[in-house]
Amino acid sequence: MNVQPTANNITAEIEQEYQEFLAKLELLRKEQEQLMKEYREKLEQRKLLRLREQLNIK
Amino acid sequence: MKFESFEQPKTADQNNPSDQKEKQPEKEEDLLKYEPGVGIRFTELLKKESGETSERQEEERNPDEFATQKIQSAESKTVELGTDSQQRLDEIERSVGLPAEDISVIREEMGLSGRLGKIGDEANRLLGRLKEKVSGLFAKEKSSDTATEKSESNERPEYSELKDYLKREQRELSRPVIEEAKRKRDQLLEARGILSMSKADFDTNFSSKEFEVRADLKQQNVGDCYAVAAIHAMSRSPHFETICRSSMKKLPDGSWQVRVPLMSENGQMVTITPEELLPQKNRQFLRRSEKGGVMPDLRRKLMPVKGKEGLQVLEAAFIKQKFGSVDRLAAEGGWGDEVLLSLGGDNFKKYSIDSSTYNPEKKKWEYPGLGSLDEKNMAYLDHYLENFDPEVHMATVSTKHSKIGEVVGFYKAKGTTAKFLVPGHAYSISSVDAEKRMVNLANPWDTSKPIELTFDQFKENFSGFNAIRIDSAKLLSSMRHVAEKKAA
Numbered sequence: 061m062n063v064q065p066t067a068n069n070i071t072a073e074i075e076q077e078y079q080e081f082l083a084k085l086e087l088l089r090k091e092q093e094q095l096m097k098e099y100r101e102k103l104e105q106r107k108l109l110r111l112r113e114q115l116n117i118k
Numbered sequence: 119m120k121f122e123s124f125e126q127p128k129t130a131d132q133n134n135p136s137d138q139k140e141k142q143p144e145k146e147e148d149l150l151k152y153e154p155g156v157g158i159r160f161t162e163l164l165k166k167e168s169g170e171t172s173e174r175q176e177e178e179r180n181p182d183e184f185a186t187q188k189i190q191s192a193e194s195k196t197v198e199l200g201t202d203s204q205q206r207l208d209e210i211e212r213s214v215g216l217p218a219e220d221i222s223v224i225r226e227e228m229g230l231s232g233r234l235g236k237i238g239d240e241a242n243r244l245l246g247r248l249k250e251k252v253s254g255l256f257a258k259e260k261s262s263d264t265a266t267e268k269s270e271s272n273e274r275p276e277y278s279e280l281k282d283y284l285k286r287e288q289r290e291l292s293r294p295v296i297e298e299a300k301r302k303r304d305q306l307l308e309a310r311g312i313l314s315m316s317k318a319d320f321d322t323n324f325s326s327k328e329f330e331v332r333a334d335l336k337q338q339n340v341g342d343c344y345a346v347a348a349i350h351a352m353s354r355s356p357h358f359e360t361i362c363r364s365s366m367k368k369l370p371d372g373s374w375q376v377r378v379p380l381m382s383e384n385g386q387m388v389t390i391t392p393e394e395l396l397p398q399k400n401r402q403f404l405r406r407s408e409k410g411g412v413m414p415d416l417r418r419k420l421m422p423v424k425g426k427e428g429l430q431v432l433e434a435a436f437i438k439q440k441f442g443s444v445d446r447l448a449a450e451g452g453w454g455d456e457v458l459l460s461l462g463g464d465n466f467k468k469y470s471i472d473s474s475t476y477n478p479e480k481k482k483w484e485y486p487g488l489g490s491l492d493e494k495n496m497a498y499l500d501h502y503l504e505n506f507d508p509e510v511h512m513a514t515v516s517t518k519h520s521k522i523g524e525v526v527g528f529y530k531a532k533g534t535t536a537k538f539l540v541p542g543h544a545y546s547i548s549s550v551d552a553e554k555r556m557v558n559l560a561n562p563w564d565t566s567k568p569i570e571l572t573f574d575q576f577k578e579n580f581s582g583f584n585a586i587r588i589d590s591a592k593l594l595s596s597m598r599h600v601a602e603k604k605a606a
Binding site: 070071073074075077078081082084085088089091092095096098099100102103104106107110 | 181184185188191192195196199202203206207210211214215216220221223224225227228230233234237240241244245247248251252255256
């Protein structure tokens with residue numbers, strides 16, 4: 061039996077799709093955040109290395 | 119709810135139902151955390167985020183306006199992700215205060231722009247999918263015939279989720295290694311003298327045309343279609359030249375030395391003499407098959423595969439390595455992935471899917487076709503086809519067996535009039551057009567004539583998928599070892 065979807069059903073489904081999109085986008089944001097963290101750490105390590113070189117610390 | 123969490127199986131061959139337990143996370147942070155081996159817990163996440171009130175609030179809304187508003191919001195969030203990342207980068211670089219050259223070195227070491235680009239691409243893909251789904255909902259409203267149809271992902275959450283995971287894994291984890299492997303391969307090829315076989319020897323013995331291995335392979339009267347199909351599949355790989363030139367050598371007396379597995383450090387050195395490539399006397403001539411049947415074996419001689427000498431050597435090397443001599447009769451019957459794994463060793467990873475099942479009532483094996491696979495295996499198969507990449511994949515397939523009483527020979531593939539297949543026979547996949555959903559196959563009887571089937575025709579007519587995926591990291595490491603050894 062075919063059932064015509066109502067406007068309410070459609071908005072509910074759009075909302076659901078949208079929430080799923082947000083959840084997945086959030087995952088990407090976290091991944092990006094993690095990448096930034098890694099980047100900062102690498103830069104700081106390099107900075108430390110440079111300082112050690114300048115101060116001739118072994 | 120559409121998405122359910124599930125345990126990611128390790129490989130296509132290691133599905134284990136007992137492994138499907140998982141810990142239930144409690145915090146929202148844990149729900150969002152994506153870890154290999156653990157599915158994304160959208161169900162729990164969405165319960166937390168949307169709650170029950172949102173649906174009630176939407177009751178009075180106009181769907182068109184509502185959709186526009188949501189799409190606009192999604193677009194701005196996608197753009198935001200990109201601008202945020204740029205701002206964060208500037209902020210981090212300012213706060214650390216390193217010279218520009220140090221910054222660019224670290225950026226390159228990390229492959230930062232590539233990795234950020236991939237995140238951006240993925241966000242755009244998600245946005246595109248959301249738009250498609252929303253417009254699909256409106257299209258559904260207009261057509262009462264399709265009103266009750268649910269999208270593929272609605273009905274098959276595990277299938278969709280697994281395919282998404284596989285695609286992501288392949289693209290993000292393997293791509294940088296493949297790129298490095300390609301660079302390394304080019305370096306190796308450029309450095310003359312590093313490889314055991316010269317470019318000229320390779321071209322003479324493997325290529326029909328310069329820079330192109332279009333191996334005109336023709337299986338002769340030996341039943342090793344699986345081996346010929348596997349060699350043909352391998353010859354389509356962009357790595358084929360490097361693999362052969364690093365592991366094979368033609369000696370002045372006309373014999374060959376082949377290290378099996380190819381590219382392996384400690385492979386067995388197999389020597390193939392010119393005599394071993396000649397037609398062989400059939401010891402079964404005029405005898406009946408040991409497996410039964412009334413017809414005697416009428417083949418007086420057993421012929422090597424027809425094609426370039428290097429490819430004949432590969433066929434002979436596989437047989438000799440497996441059976442101790444180039445015994446073509448012993449090599450009759452087998453599976454393509456076995457040949458690929460035997461020749462490729464650790465550099466290749468098995469990726470085989472089989473639809474055959476044993477029917478205990480009829481006491482026989484049945485070959486219903488790949489179309490009958492369960493969702494998990496179908497996700498693996500579709501992923502392989504839709505993401506087929508000659509850099510990574512080599513595949514042979516086997517057709518459904520003939521029914522009792524059916525004469526073994528050509529038959530038309532179901533759903534098409536122009537193509538011919540042979541039952542119980544191995545073919546190789548030459549290429550896949552994922553966009554048009556077409557598979558380009560070659561029959562080992564004559565690989566120069568391509569056979570094109572749609573994905574559906576392919577699944578209807580083939581029952582075994584005997585493929586491999588190149589382990590790019592291992593291949594790269596093998597290339598390094600070969601280069602180091604030769605340099606030393």
